Amino acid sequence: xxxxxxxxxxxxxxxxxxxxxxxxxxxKHLIADKAMVVSxxxxxxxxxxxxxxxxxxxxxxMVATNFALAVVYPRxxxxxxxxxxxxxxxxxxxxxxxxxxxxxxxxxxxxxxxxEGNVIPGLSTAGGLSIGVPGTVAGLHAAWKKYGRIKNxxxxxxxxxxxxxxxxxxxxxxxxxxxxxxxxxxxYNPGNKVFIKxxxxxxxxxxxxELAKTLEIIANRGPEGFYEGEVxxxxxxxxxxxxGIMELSDLLNYKSKFRLPIIxxxxxxxxxxxxxxxxxxxALGQLLHITENYPIEEWGFHSYKTTHLMVEAEKRxxxxxxxxxxxxxxxxxxxxxxxxRDYLKDKMADFNFESATPSDYIxxxxxxxxxxxxxxxxISIIDKNxxxxxxxxxxxxxxxxxxxxxxxxxxxxxxxxxxxxKPGVPNQFGLIGSEANSIAPYKRMLSSMTPTIVEKNNAPxxxxxxxxxxxxxxxxxxxILNAIDFDMNMYxxxxxxxxxxxxxxxxxxxxxxxxxxxxxxxxxxxxxQFKQVRALGYVKAILVRDDKLEGSGDERNPDDDVSxx
Ligand code: GLY
Numbered sequence: 001x002x003x004x005x006x007x008x009x010x011x012x013x014x015x016x017x018x019x020x021x022x023x024x025x026x027x028k029h030l031i032a033d034k035a036m037v038v039s040x041x042x043x044x045x046x047x048x049x050x051x052x053x054x055x056x057x058x059x060x061x062m063v064a065t066n067f068a069l070a071v072v073y074p075r076x077x078x079x080x081x082x083x084x085x086x087x088x089x090x091x092x093x094x095x096x097x098x099x100x101x102x103x104x105x106x107x108x109x110x111x112x113x114x115x116e117g118n119v120i121p122g123l124s125t126a127g128g129l130s131i132g133v134p135g136t137v138a139g140l141h142a143a144w145k146k147y148g149r150i151k152n153x154x155x156x157x158x159x160x161x162x163x164x165x166x167x168x169x170x171x172x173x174x175x176x177x178x179x180x181x182x183x184x185x186x187x188y189n190p191g192n193k194v195f196i197k198x199x200x201x202x203x204x205x206x207x208x209x210e211l212a213k214t215l216e217i218i219a220n221r222g223p224e225g226f227y228e229g230e231v232x233x234x235x236x237x238x239x240x241x242x243x244g245i246m247e248l249s250d251l252l253n254y255k256s257k258f259r260l261p262i263i264x265x266x267x268x269x270x271x272x273x274x275x276x277x278x279x280x281x282x283a284l285g286q287l288l289h290i291t292e293n294y295p296i297e298e299w300g301f302h303s304y305k306t307t308h309l310m311v312e313a314e315k316r317x318x319x320x321x322x323x324x325x326x327x328x329x330x331x332x333x334x335x336x337x338x339x340x341r342d343y344l345k346d347k348m349a350d351f352n353f354e355s356a357t358p359s360d361y362i363x364x365x366x367x368x369x370x371x372x373x374x375x376x377x378x379i380s381i382i383d384k385n386x387x388x389x390x391x392x393x394x395x396x397x398x399x400x401x402x403x404x405x406x407x408x409x410x411x412x413x414x415x416x417x418x419x420x421x422k423p424g425v426p427n428q429f430g431l432i433g434s435e436a437n438s439i440a441p442y443k444r445m446l447s448s449m450t451p452t453i454v455e456k457n458n459a460p461x462x463x464x465x466x467x468x469x470x471x472x473x474x475x476x477x478x479x480i481l482n483a484i485d486f487d488m489n490m491y492x493x494x495x496x497x498x499x500x501x502x503x504x505x506x507x508x509x510x511x512x513x514x515x516x517x518x519x520x521x522x523x524x525x526x527x528x529q530f531k532q533v534r535a536l537g538y539v540k541a542i543l544v545r546d547d548k549l550e551g552s553g554d555e556r557n558p559d560d561d562v563s564x565x
Contacts (some may be wrong), residue, residue: 020168028553030490032564036549038540040377045563047159058152058383062391063140065379067160073176076377079411082135083393083543084274086451090385095274096261099139100444101132106245109439113419119421128244130401130414137226139256157219167207173558175200177398184402188242192404200298209410227251229407238405270455276328279321280450283328283473285339286317304500304522311501316347318503326436326442336351356527358444361505376467378540390451390461418445429470448472464541474500475537490543494552498536507531
């Protein structure tokens with residue numbers, strides 16, 4: 001019977017899939033009645049929606065969409081990385097799932113230091129030593145096993161397998177990135193025929209037969225197909241060949257973990273987000289608690305007072321992040337203290353409306369922001385029963401460590417760079433850390449990923465998240481304020497210009513036209529420094545309003561897409 005159901009399902013997929021020969025146009029804004037997926041690629045959103053139309057719930061859709069992204073969005077979608085998921089069940093219970101990568105058992109605190117104790121540049125960002133033990137396959141399987149409705153795991157991987165086998169037409173932005181990283185691909189994967197090519201262009205067909213084979217093994221064997229056997233052996237072989245220290249036992253020991261979500265209240269809203277080893281939930285909660293003490297809805301969107309307050313709050317919150325946050329299984333993160341409203345009032349005691357507080361005054365020290373991409377990817381989903389899932393996954397940089405597992409066709413992460421290699425020395429995002437986030441065997445590196453669900457009147461109100469490295473937290477913060485305090489619809493809340501301050505370096509990163517010239521001048525006069533950047537985050541969000549779902553992808557990412565019914 002099971003076989004017949006699977007067969008019928010596969011046939012219906014076969015007949016319903018759009019041609020893979022052309023680049024699918026992406027849709028940035030959609031109003032729908034029942035269910036919605038917002039992801040970084042139209043083909044992936046399409047897969048999630050089809051799973052829900054065929055009886056799957058939001059978790060089933062999340063699993064299938066993630067596997068599809070591993071094929072169609074290889075710069076960040078993955079099976080060789082990790083991530084976090086926040087789930088709100090239809091009865092209102094909230095769950096948080098940690099499938100973050102962990103340090104291999106042989107990792108040591110001084111892994112990236114030379115004999116003089118200085119950080120060796122590049123070791124934590126590319127090649128074998130930058131690779132953490134992947135968590136994605138374990139995490140997706142754990143989510144499905146506990147909360148999925150589709151009985152057969154295999155079904156959830158079929159769309160991804162088909163896309164990998166048949167190939168699909170790549171977008172302009174994927175072609176641009178594939179070209180940009182060719183030298184790195186060649187360095188770590190000489191002879192690779194899938195990703196290495198003279199010149200990629202929009203519309204070229206990317207076929208990934210080796211990845212299709214790997215996905216088939218995972219479809220048939222579950223996580224054992226990835227963490228044991230031929231795939232695990234191939235991972236360890238390639239990691240070692242490229243200078244790493246991962247062992248088969250590291251893969252065998254990897255476990256995803258359900259954790260208590262961070263829950264904070266902001267005005268009439270309940271915010272559900274990710275606990276450590278992500279800093280996202282705590283930092284977002286701190287920012288919202290501080291903001292609640294000031295009438296920003298009266299001051300207005302990006303007015304001088306609102307911006308100055310938000311920037312000053314961000315400086316203090318990121319200083320706490322650097323000092324106190326890390327994997328709570330290894331370090332006693334003072335969660336309650338950090339979210340305590342009186343503690344946060346004390347933190348803002350030296351805040352004034354006239355002048356910027358120098359970061360050096362908050363904690364002394366300083367450095368320049370490194371130039372790197374802020375790649376990661378996010379999926380927001382709501383199903384017809386009100387189950388909501390917010391999931392952010394990553395390889396860290398574009399295509400992670402640039403290391404591809406030979407014969408199995410997938411990129412491995414460079415997530416080890418999210419550890420603090422040495423107290424006070426910045427990682428690729430310019431973030432510093434301390435003992436709380438130092439390297440230890442089996443420890444999980446601190447993240448900024450902030451998959452979040454907002455409730456109002458005990459019902460889902462918003463599902464959101466974004467890539468963006470250190471800027472993830474402030475992007476999520478701003479989109480929440482845009483919708484709640486500045487009464488924007490979902491599309492406007494996502495597209496509104498953003499800014500970001502992370503304590504060090506002591507600059508406001510901002511998008512073009514984020515401020516009026518008057519506000520900009522006034523902020524400068526108050527002592528703020530500025531650095532313009534192309535984009536801060538690619539937010540994917542869904543708002544529930546008047547019984548309708550309003551989804552928005554981010555115009556900043558050409559591939560972002562909303563799909564629903
Ligand atoms: N790799 C980016 C993050 O986890 O925050």
